[in-house]
Amino acid sequence: MVDAGFLVQELDATVGGGILAGALAFRLFLFMVPFVYVVFTVLGGIAHAVGQDPAHVLGNIGITGILANTVVKIDEKSAWTQAALVLGAIVTLFITSGALMKALYVVHWLIWRVPRTRPAGLPPRLALIGFTLVALALSVAINAFRTSAGIVGAVLAVLIITALSFALWWWVSWKLPHAPGPARALIPGALLMAVGADVLDLLTTYWIGNLAARRTNTYGAVGSALAVLLWVYVLGRIMVGSAGLNAALWYRRQNRANSGTTAEGQQP
Secondary structure: OHHHHHHHHHHHHHHOHHHHHHHHHHHHHHHHHHHHHHHHHHHHHHHHHOOOOHHHHOOOOHHHHHHHHHHOOHHHOOHHHHHHHHHHHHHHHHHHHHHHHHHHHHHHHHHHOOOOOOOOOOHHHHHHHHHHHHHHHHHHHHHHHHHHHHHHHHHHHHHHHHHHHHHHHHHHHHHOOOOOOOHHHHHHHHHHHHHHHHHHHHHHHHHHHHHHHHHHHHHOHHHHHHHHHHHHHHHHHHHHHHHHHHHHHHHHHHHHHHHHHHHHHHOO
């Protein structure tokens, strides 16, 4: 275990894990802004049309709620202006989703040291947007359950987040570039993501949300942006660490297997 820790640290230092996480966080942020604008503007418009308070839709739903409260202002624009802005945000969303996919591929190229491949066509972008929509819907459901069920809900919410994060990131890791090997080789990184998702959820609920509120009162939209940037950097660091953990353990097993084969070949 200690040896694996040193291998992960060495690999992280070699590939510049902090720099990769920062680059990934920047593209995550650029993707989140149009995504949140489109989704919450549409939902807020529907709520307004049926006579409900749009502010209820723009509630604090995790980190997306913090960002939505900053970038979405439904009642301040005409319908035509809102439609034009949503259309522009949709175009921007497809552009930034492509940039985020490329960043994820580059991170995994560098960490796994595999031949370069690129996400081709529209399907990967649609998959990323759909994946984010599913994650948002699950976040809304989990937060509602946690609020209504008290302590039991909080415990169950952690377990649900752990299981879903593990399964989803295991599948994503399998789709991203990696060394040829069995799917079980990607389990350690998925476990790290599951634990990291729990930590991020607790940070968002009990610290980043309050931090954003205080900084927004002091610095306006810049305060919320800083809180979101902190969140996406932590997420980017977890993603890079997940790939690094999988790669370090995989190459350690390969080196041991090669050493054993060489030793057997040298026996008289």
